[in-house]
Every structure is written in C-alpha cells, then in structure tokens.
Amino acid sequence: MLRCLTLVVLASSLSFAQSKALVQGRTETVKAKIGSTVEVKVPFELREGFHVNSNTPLDKTLIPLKMTWKDGILGAQAVTFPKPVMGKYKFSKDVLSVFTGNFEVTTKFKVAPTAPPGPTAVNGEVRYQACNDNGCQFPTTVKVVVQVMLVN
Amino acid sequence: MPTLHILSRIAVAVSLGAALTACSSSSPDELAKSQKAVDAMKQPLEDKIKPVAERQKAPAFELKDATGVPVTLALYKDKVVLLNFWATWCVPCKAELPWFQEFESKYKDQGFAVVGISMDEDGWKAVKPFIEEHKLSYRMVVGNERVGTLYGGIDSLPQTFMIDRQGKIASIHTGLVSKATYQKEIDELLSGGIVEDKKDASLFDTGGASQLAFFRAK
Numbered sequence: 001m002l003r004c005l006t007l008v009v010l011a012s013s014l015s016f017a018q019s020k021a022l023v024q025g026r027t028e029t030v031k032a033k034i035g036s037t038v039e040v041k042v043p044f045e046l047r048e049g050f051h052v053n054s055n056t057p058l059d060k061t062l063i064p065l066k067m068t069w070k071d072g073i074l075g076a077q078a079v080t081f082p083k084p085v086m087g088k089y090k091f092s093k094d095v096l097s098v099f100t101g102n103f104e105v106t107t108k109f110k111v112a113p114t115a116p117p118g119p120t121a122v123n124g125e126v127r128y129q130a131c132n133d134n135g136c137q138f139p140t141t142v143k144v145v146v147q148v149m150l151v152n
Numbered sequence: 153m154p155t156l157h158i159l160s161r162i163a164v165a166v167s168l169g170a171a172l173t174a175c176s177s178s179s180p181d182e183l184a185k186s187q188k189a190v191d192a193m194k195q196p197l198e199d200k201i202k203p204v205a206e207r208q209k210a211p212a213f214e215l216k217d218a219t220g221v222p223v224t225l226a227l228y229k230d231k232v233v234l235l236n237f238w239a240t241w242c243v244p245c246k247a248e249l250p251w252f253q254e255f256e257s258k259y260k261d262q263g264f265a266v267v268g269i270s271m272d273e274d275g276w277k278a279v280k281p282f283i284e285e286h287k288l289s290y291r292m293v294v295g296n297e298r299v300g301t302l303y304g305g306i307d308s309l310p311q312t313f314m315i316d317r318q319g320k321i322a323s324i325h326t327g328l329v330s331k332a333t334y335q336k337e338i339d340e341l342l343s344g345g346i347v348e349d350k351k352d353a354s355l356f357d358t359g360g361a362s363q364l365a366f367f368r369a370k
Contacts, residue, residue, distance in 0.1 A: 091328050139273075
C-alpha cells in the first residue's frame with residue numbers, strides 16, 4: 001500500500017518535472033581556487049518542440065533570456081550565451097533569434113580571496129519566455145544552483 | 153508478477169530522480185501552473201462551435217480601455233464578440249491581430265465586435281505604443297490574473313473565445329488558429345446560433361464563471 005502511495009506521489013512529481021519548458025540540466029560540482037577566476041557552464045534543457053527567445057531577440061517587444069546571479073563568495077563578472085539560432089516559424093514572417101534543444105550558458109566568477117575552503121553554492125535565476133508552433137507560455141523565472149568546492 | 157515488481161521499482165527510481173529535480177527548482181504551484189500551460193498548448197488547434205444547448209455564459213468582467221473607460225461584456229449585448237487574450241511579446245498572437253482588425257471593420261455593421269485583452273505585465277506602457285504602431289482600432293483592454301481565472305486560467309497565449317449574441321461561449325481556441333476558421337465561425341454566429349431558451353435573459357451575469365471550467369473540460 002505504502003509502495004503504491006509512494007508511486008502515485010512520485011509519478012505526480014514526475015509529471016510536474018516535465019512541465020517547465022526550460023530546466024537546468026545536470027550540473028557538475030565546480031572546483032575553484034580561492035581568489036581565482038572560474039568559468040562555470042550551466043546546461044539547460046528545453047522541451048522538445050519549444051524554443052525560447054535568445055538573450056538578443058530581434059524584436060524589441062520580445063522578452064530576452066536573462067541570467068542573473070546572487071552576490072556572495074563568488075561574484076559573477078560576465079555571462080556568455082551561446083550563438084542564437086535564427087529560426088523561421090509558421091506563425092511569423094520574420095526570423096526569430098532563439099535557443100532550442102539543449103544549450104549552455106557560461107558565467108565567469110571571481111572567488112573572494114577571503115573565502116573559506118570547502119563546499120559552497122552559487123544561486124541564480126534565468127528568466128525566459130518559451131513558445132512552440134502553436135502558442136506561447138507566459139514569461140517564467142527558474143532558479144539555478146551550482147555546487148562549488150573551494151580549495152586553497 | 154516478478155516483472156511487474158521490477159517495472160514498479162524502475163518507475164519509482166525514475167520518478168524519485170525526477171521528483172528531486174523538480175523540488176530543487178520550483179514550487180508545486182508554479183509547476184502545476186506550468187503543466188497546465190503545456191497541456192493547453194497541446195490541445196487541438198481548432199475547436200468547433202459548440203451546439204447552442206451546450207454553451208455556457210461568458211463570465212462578466214470590467215476592465216478599462218486606454219482612455220480609462222470601463223469595458224464590460226454587457227456593452228456588447230446582442231452582438232457576436234471575439235474575445236482575444238494576447239500579449240505584445242507573443243509572436244503567434246501578432247499573426248492574428250490584423251485578421252481581427254479586418255473582421256471588425258468588415259462585420260461591425262452586422263453586430264460583430266472584437267475585444268482584445270492584453271496580458272502584458274507592463275500594462276498600457278507596453279500596449280499603447282504597440283496598438284498605435286500596428287494601427288489596431290478595435291476595443292483593447294489590459295487584463296489581469298483575476299479575469300484570466302474567470303476564463304478558466306489563461307496560462308498560454310493566444311486564447312480566443314467566440315461569444316454568441318446571447319453572451320454565451322460558442323468556441324474556445326487555445327493557440328494560433330487559421331483565419332479561415334475564425335471567418336467561418338463569425339459567419340455562422342452572425343447568421344444563426346439563436347438560443348432556444350428565451351427564459352435565459354440575464355446573459356452576462358457572473359454565473360458563467362463557475363460553469364466555464366466544465367465547458368472547457370468537455
């Protein structure tokens with residue numbers, strides 16, 4: 001009985017997990033030297049059939065993909081996005097600058113020289129707006145977490 | 153039987169991994185809302201006009217237009233109304249807007265009107281320049297979550313409700329629909345769709361809201 005209940009609860013969670021158009025992919029723990037600069041690649045997985053506006057959409061009314069990081073022991077210095085795809089869709093006569101499939105966003109962090117060694121995490125969020133061939137989801141924000149191991 | 157046990161264990165393991173992933177990033181409310189949006193976007197592109205007997209009242213609302221004038225569905229009594237939820241950031245929505253403009257110009261003398269409800273978070277700041285640039289002259293209002301909820305939860309765009317002369321929802325379209333489909337439905341609703349139940353006089357009351365979920369589920 002307990003097993004069945006667990007299955008129902010977990011199956012329901014699985015259904016929810018599949019609902020966001022964009023999710024953070026499996027992100028490896030990053031090893032970083034205290035006081036150094038480190039590059040962190042965050043993988044994202046987009047649901048099949050969906051696209052998101054790139055960080056530089058061609059139309060000013062479209063909502064760009066935006067990544068922000070909370071300040072902490074690791075301070076974000078620069079965010080680099082992949083090269084967008086120039087997509088043509090049946091609902092628009094114009095080409096759209098989008099990301100599709102799986103892609104990575106790279107952030108350069110500066111590790112504070114006073115940071116203590118050991119495990120820590122950097123937290124951020126990505127705001128995106130996704131569409132498929134039929135319609136669009138409302139703009140959404142997804143939390144992003146990267147585990148970091150600080151070493152001397 | 154042993155096979156079933158193995159499959160169950162695999163399902164549990166897979167679900168556990170997925171559940172942990174889900175819990176790490178979003179609240180259940182957010183996820184449920186998002187799931188609903190994805191499901192809605194999977195629905196068939198084109199719904200058909202409901203038989204008159206199955207139509208439910210369009211929920212009443214009051215929203216202001218660009219000049220601050222209150223807009224209600226009661227203003228459109230005895231008219232066929234195309235009620236379109238859209239946003240300036242929604243590219244598929246933009247494909248439909250010129251059609252709606254054309255439809256209103258063509259059919260307004262026959263008792264047809266378009267009401268656009270923008271769901272832009274920035275409200276008129278985003279909408280005003282957009283409607284000026286695209287020369288949209290039909291009635292436009294800025295919506296909110298409350299009105300979205302009245303209409304069954306607007307979690308993806310565009311969504312369009314065709315409302316008959318009796319103030320009842322004749323069809324719902326989630327996502328981009330062909331111009332020909334709208335044309336056909338407007339023609340059909342303007343030429344007929346008379347409700348047999350004459351006792352049902354209060355056609356734009358709030359009672360429609362509670363029935364709408366049932367209507368959409370059918």
